Amino acid sequence: MNNVFAVAGIVIKEMYRRKDFYVLLILTVLITGVMGSVTFFNDDKIVRYLKELCLLLIWISSLVIAITTIARQMPSERENRTIFPLLAKPISRGELLIGKFLGCWLACGIALVCFYSFFAAITVSREHHFYFLNYFQAATLHWFMLGILIGMALLGSLVFAAPSSNATICFVVATAILLVGRHLNQVALSMRGGQQAFIYGLYYAIPHLEIFDVRDLIIHNWSIIAWPYYGAAVLYALIYGAFFVAGACLLFRRKALN
Amino acid sequence: MNAVLKIENLRVEYRSKEVGQRTKLAVNGLTLSVSRGEVFGFLGPNGAGKTTTMNVLLGFVNATSGTARIFGVDVRETIARQRLGYLPELTYYYKFLTAEELLRFYAKLFRIPKAEREARIDSVLKLVELEAARKRPIKTYSKGMQQRVGLAQALINNPDLLILDEPTSGLDPIGRMKVREIIQRLKGEGRTVFFSSHELGEVETVCDRVAILHQGELKVEGSVDDLIHQHQCNLEQLFLKVIGYRAV
Numbered sequence: 317m318n319n320v321f322a323v324a325g326i327v328i329k330e331m332y333r334r335k336d337f338y339v340l341l342i343l344t345v346l347i348t349g350v351m352g353s354v355t356f357f358n359d360d361k362i363v364r365y366l367k368e369l370c371l372l373l374i375w376i377s378s379l380v381i382a383i384t385t386i387a388r389q390m391p392s393e394r395e396n397r398t399i400f401p402l403l404a405k406p407i408s409r410g411e412l413l414i415g416k417f418l419g420c421w422l423a424c425g426i427a428l429v430c431f432y433s434f435f436a437a438i439t440v441s442r443e444h445h446f447y448f449l450n451y452f453q454a455a456t457l458h459w460f461m462l463g464i465l466i467g468m469a470l471l472g473s474l475v476f477a478a479p480s481s482n483a484t485i486c487f488v489v490a491t492a493i494l495l496v497g498r499h500l501n502q503v504a505l506s507m508r509g510g511q512q513a514f515i516y517g518l519y520y521a522i523p524h525l526e527i528f529d530v531r532d533l534i535i536h537n538w539s540i541i542a543w544p545y546y547g548a549a550v551l552y553a554l555i556y557g558a559f560f561v562a563g564a565c566l567l568f569r570r571k572a573l574n
Numbered sequence: 575m576n577a578v579l580k581i582e583n584l585r586v587e588y589r590s591k592e593v594g595q596r597t598k599l600a601v602n603g604l605t606l607s608v609s610r611g612e613v614f615g616f617l618g619p620n621g622a623g624k625t626t627t628m629n630v631l632l633g634f635v636n637a638t639s640g641t642a643r644i645f646g647v648d649v650r651e652t653i654a655r656q657r658l659g660y661l662p663e664l665t666y667y668y669k670f671l672t673a674e675e676l677l678r679f680y681a682k683l684f685r686i687p688k689a690e691r692e693a694r695i696d697s698v699l700k701l702v703e704l705e706a707a708r709k710r711p712i713k714t715y716s717k718g719m720q721q722r723v724g725l726a727q728a729l730i731n732n733p734d735l736l737i738l739d740e741p742t743s744g745l746d747p748i749g750r751m752k753v754r755e756i757i758q759r760l761k762g763e764g765r766t767v768f769f770s771s772h773e774l775g776e777v778e779t780v781c782d783r784v785a786i787l788h789q790g791e792l793k794v795e796g797s798v799d800d801l802i803h804q805h806q807c808n809l810e811q812l813f814l815k816v817i818g819y820r821a822v
Contacts, residue, residue, distance in 0.1 A: 318683075322682040326671070329670065330668070334670070397664060397666040398666050401660060401665075401667065401680075401724070401727055401728075402683075403632070403634060404655060404658065404660035404662075404737075405655060405683040406652050406655045406683060406684065406685075407652065408652045572588075572635045573629070573634040574629055574634060
């Protein structure tokens, strides 16, 4: 694990020495701050809409940070040839990939803490109440969802050489799953034969990222998710994340580097 | 059993990108052995298979057949690289890190204990004369300084075997002299150096033994003195003769 943590540390360092994270954070802070300070139509419940918009912004920012960071990791290692002195050290290829995954996931976790802390500060100043467990569940499930995406983008970065094509594909897939993933079984019902089997297969094979989207817990201050369901969702994310990272390790295990 | 590096009947084939040709032979039946404390020059024209052989030794490329061992351990094993230092031909490192951070990262991969780690970093930075710039990001370094960072990272674990791929390419005369001094110093300490170079005068000066590779096959191998006496010419003339060069 020593090597894994060493690589993860470098990924975190890289992320916080680049400008993209700060640009997104400042943008989110500005929009959240402005929206949190205005009152539209003298409506007391307007804060719900503000929360919805700001959380959407946080979700988009986190997707951009997670996918762009992990998508460029392995291609840039190869393109900049930094992978050669690195793999000439006693580190296995699996440790390198797990380190990249862990570093990016932890870095995204730190980014989420920044985003949600500021968002919570703004909303609490309007609502005068802080539903800690709602925030905890929403933020941690968001983070576990990013874990699945990071694993998927890491695997993609070994298949598609260009980080931009990998990032675009991951964005399209993530957006498609978030928007239509839950409806695929209903689409399958309207089909027959092979088509139906294919859509059902797709429905059961894709990681259902939408189950991690519990922004309503914060927006409407609903009661929290029962902990067994929360635990099941976390386990689901861990299994999918591990599946993608294992796939990446298998793909990279014997790949010639020259 | 004094061999630090042992290659037996190594064959490496690549999938060819040329139409009508399925594979390309990069190394064919290479057998050689490097003993402890030797400075071994690995020579050959561009495309001879030197870098491919080094890539096999470092585990970057898998051999099609044959074996390669470092300290008796198969090169595919991660542990084979524990006592090895490697300087690639083109030095590229994480530009967002400082030299000190880069060396600390690599030292962690070698599991050098924390107390010893900082002393090692100080010592290699002093050796390559980068102490003053240790806290500057690598992206601000000149080419020569980046090459010296490369040398520092190759020495961070105090390696018993150093693999250098054209270590002096792109360096100014002072940089070349410095690299040569370091190789001589390592030789004096009984360490093994395996390096490729196109600077044949330099090879003649520092190497105990050389091997000349051409079109993936080993053409000549032996001690520098023996080869010079045997062929009655200097290393450069021998090299040109072996690769079949004829002046126009």
